Amino acid sequence: MNKYISYSKVLKQIAVDKGNFKTVLFREFKGDSKLKEAYGILIKAVKNYDKIVEIGSLINQKEKKNIIGNMQLFCVLVIEQFYSKKKKIEGGGQLKKIITENKDFIASQLNIDQNADNNSNLIKQDVHVRWISKDSTQNKQTKEKQVSKKKSSEDKMQIEDIRLQNQMIQKAQPDDIIENLYTINYNDYQAVISKDSSVLDSTDIVIQSKSSAMPVYLLFKNIIDSQSNESLSEASRPSKSFDIIDCCSAPGNKTMQAAEYIKGRGKVFAFEKNQQRFELLKERVQKYGFEQVISCLNEDFLSVDVTQYPNVEYFVADPSCSGTGMLNHIYFDEDQIQLEEENLQNQQTKKSFMERTQQIFESYDNKMKQRIVGLGQFQLKILNKLATFPSIKAFSYSTCSIHQQENEDVVFKFLQENKSFQLVEACPQWKTRGFKTKNLPDGNKCIRFNPFEDKSDGFFVALFQKK
Template sequence: MALYGAAAAVLEALERGEGGLKALVYNSRFPHVRQLYALVSETLRYAAVLEKVLSGAGLLQAEKKLSPQLAKVLVYDLLFGKGLKCGGRWKALARRHRARLQAELARLKVQQKVSRNEELLSPAQAASPAASQVPRYVRVNTLKTCVDDVIDFFKRQGYSYLGKAGSVEELRALSGKKFLLDLHLPELLVFPPQTDFHDNLLYTSGHIILQDKASCLPAFLLSPAPGSHVIDACAAPGNKTSHLAAILKNKGQIFAFDMDTKRLATMNTLLMRAGVTGFQLAQQDFLTVDPTEPRYSKVTYILLDPSCSGSGMLSRVPGQEAAVGAQRLRALAAFQRRALAHALRFPALRRLVYSTCSLHREENEDVVWAVLQESGSAFRLVDAFPAWPCRGLAAFPGAESCLRASPADTLTHGFFVAVLEPCGEGAAVPSSLPAAAEEKPQCGEGTEPGAAPKKRKRKKQRVKE
């Protein structure tokens, strides 16, 4: 299915109430889910503006074959996006009306006394999917390359490297073709908001991963030692799994679970492109996994990022957050408590990270506290990453050991992370967590055995940009 047709189908399904945006995108048959997700999100953000432009230009009256959803997608990409770089006959149809559509957009700007497209949006819409203040984060995939080589590559593409950031304000001030090394995570580069790398050679070859900074925290804080056996309990779409593999240096075993066949297929493609080995994907509900099975006897690390309301995601559909009512939150929290309690039953467990992209206390601190109480004195919260500025809500004694993230405070999506370890002899060494952020990995670390840094660098330089 072509991009514009797939986007229109997702919009129609959303209007019929058939599911959330992310689920509908991943359940579509479109091969490039990120591209589809971005197009649908931005079309939704500009929906009110697009309706005015369509009405004023009379496009739906002139082209009876166009559905309202397809018309919105086409006009968004024509006026606000990439200018209809694909689309076949639909592209030709929309371009026939380009002058009328552009004239109607210009009339709206004059009417509202604004000069930029973004200024046509309401404050809520402007802060929605691609919030203008949140930078583009690029995680260097150390399974294929290293930070220094990626920095050199971007320099050759005309970007100016400003060194390691010293504060969040430096990230906020980024503009043009400038970038920084993140102040907290050693393999994360930071570019101005909405910088697009989907067509960049480093992205298409799997050398970089486009992943929000907050989403990098769970694997970073789990910090499994190379050679470890790790479970990624709710794994798709796979960015956190590939991050785990990079930390493991592809030495060890990752068991990744997800219920959806299509999401697993997409995840498999992502992991193969990223050069991940030593992983087993299973279409299975994590709650049905038997912790006493011999194959899991060596599992010492678990990453649990369960289904949640997604209230922290900036790419949510405008108004969708309000639809997450108390009953839905109770159901999600009950599932999350069961999943966390189940994960703590694995006998060799040394460290577990629980994370959500939710802002709700019910899915975060309340879940962690309830499970800790059920476990008695068997597990404890680790004071994870003391340098991180935003801590857990004061929901129980010690909740400040948890981490929170937000667009305003950390320039990321909204996120919650808690690190749990067994008390007593089974505990991991907690001092290993913050130490990982101190130094940037040198070239050659995390690469495949025998891949000498100089040899790999010469090969990389032969790639034409």
């Protein structure tokens, strides 16, 4: 308990006496073996201070006496109990007893899901729900039957009704960019599914992060269906009917999105090399009723005979990557996330996203560095392959990696090796842009998601068109 008392004294100097966080912390703990732990607890204690004091006051009111005398100590112990890796207060004492007795109350006040992992209590990303337009999934016959049974306006009302009934959608906000995508706060999402997890079985919705929904949305919005983009080449315009290939498709979120947006103009061929993942892809395509539009193929995309696909004009390339943009990824431990939070809080010393990804890359061991470079080479192979299809007009390339070695560097090498392609500016209104690198000065035509700022997994999207 002694160390908590020393942390609480430091917290008082910062939160009550308004001392500078780093100055006070280093004055008290410099050279002390407790520095790292003190930093970890105090940065969260400062951030959540007002809320935890408010909770302490509510407990005092409930008990009708001042049972929590030392609010700073209470705050430090609450952080240890709910936000630390061990989630356990060492030693005993009256305050620990109070926290244990009021555990559920405190957790609910802090909006903490006690079953969630550590990281999700630190940065809670939004959950995105994509509403699937049923029109595109129904085959012609069923659609005709429905139309004869109901007038179209009634049909529409029925869809609105289901929409309202769906608890998930009721709690969600429509996205400002992607049509039919809704954003739901992490805690509201947990609350809905803990009450009724059957909403996740619905074939009206798919849980797909905003970042994951971007590539196919932009391929259609910025290229295939774009009326206004003057920088589009004639060679990138769609024929009246055309097919699409999703090169690396399981579990099929992007495949199904492409099938939905193609709106009767053609088919989607979904390649998936891994047998188990292929089964999952097939199962989902069936569950959502897309069998009429999507052909699933358990094949290595790199070995496909391109002459067999003369009508394929567009490609979705979302190849295997390091997944380093996913916050629940093993490479983001609590310390790293803390560093990011601290980096974001101080505007003056804030490092750019590019600098941070470089620092993170440098912190990896050689094996991991080689893995990332190797994945970049694999992604380039996929892009080089799709460039050989006879009728290719445009494609999207995406990863959920934050590293330049898999993203901008791959784009640069592809353009170097395929002179008949060029980048299309993706989603001009999106703030987080691809990195301008020495080799790729127009890397900002691509978009990125910063997992620490954009409330969705880290992601990269590039759009290419035939010149």
